[in-house]
Amino acid sequence: MTTLDVDAVLAFVTIADLQSFTRAAEALGATQGAISVKLKRLEDRLGRRLIERTPRTVRLSAQGAVFLAGAREFLAAHDRAMAGLSATRRRFGLGIAAHVAGPEVPTLLARLNAHDPGLTIEVRMDNSRVLLDAFDRGELDAAIIRREDDQRGGDVLGPEHFGWFAAPQFDYRQGEPLRLAALSPTCGVRNIATRALDSAAIPWTEVFLGGTSSMVTAAVSAGLAVSAFSCRLAPPGTVEVSQRFGLPPLPSTEIVLFSTLTDAKSREALRTLAAAFREHRPNS
Incomplete structure (x- = not known):
């Protein structure tokens, strides 16, 4: 029966998550050579190539993609077993x-x-x-x-892109103040949006201010106003209207x-x- 080495499986999952031998080695506090040896040991044990590696890319092989979910379960079971030895949460x-x-x-x-x-x-x-x-x-x-x-460091998880979103039936005539729905004046996205409008010399008026995020979403979805949203969190049923209404691009930030x-x-x-x-x- 084939048995699995916990450290080797952890090395494989970390490489798969980070898509990099270098970053995986840093995350596990090991050298890149040691990570490569552990992966090779696991692949030899399974008789399968799990990671495809080129000078520019690191990606799962077909067998690696199949094995990944089971590998996570294996590590989780190991951690649960070890956690059971300690009564301290x-x-x-x-x-x-x-x-x-x-x-x-x-x-x-x-x-x-x-x-x-x-x-x-x-x-x-x-x-x-x-x-x-x-x-x-x-x-x-x-x-x-x-x-x-805030410009301090931190682990960047990914970019955050913004857009102008409105209901498909929302009507805006250039030259008239743009009807804007936003949260409180301290909201970062509101500040990004209003600065962009001011820089583009587009007049605007807030017709809905200071509510909860769900209330702002409801106002936009009902066609009462336009608002700036993260592109991944825009309300269902709304559409991006930057080009349609000639609105300025919004700068991205980071999570x-x-x-x-x-x-x-x-x-x-x-x-x-x-x-x-x-x-x-x-x-x-």
Whole structure:
């Protein structure tokens, strides 16, 4: 019977997640040569090539794609078995910006829980600035936010692109003030949108201000106004209207993961979280 080596399977999954031997070695605190040896040992044990590697790309082979889900389950089962030896549960305070959270969040949390069942995950959702302040005060172990004016480092999870969205029946005549729906004046996306309109000398008026995100979405979906949204989180049924109405392009920003955790187990949890987020984002 073929038996699997945990370290070798972990090396394979990390390479698959990061699509890079170099980044996988950095994530696992090993050398690139050691990662390659572990992968080769696993492939020899299985009698299958799992990773296709060229000078420019690293990708799963057909057999690797089939094996990946089972490999994740194998590692999760191993972690659950090890966690069962400890009666102490660890707290993990995670902040996720409300304007970043999308349909991938349940998958992120499920992956994090499967990776380390010994974690008690406490999730807080708010705007980026509030979460970053809470992180600075030590109230959160990690925070996933949209980078706005803060230029500190962090692990970039991917770009965030914005567009102008409205209901298909929304009517706008050039020369008239653009009817804009937005959140509070402190909302980062609102500021991006209004600065772009001002720079393009397009008059605008806020017909819906200060509500919740669901209320803004309802106003746009009903055809009452236009609003700037992340392209991946635009309300269903709305359409991008930049070209149609001659609206200015909106600058992109980044989704960033902040954390000060340094112990090995917590860093592994963060790598799992980052990989799951990247995996479930559409190509940008």
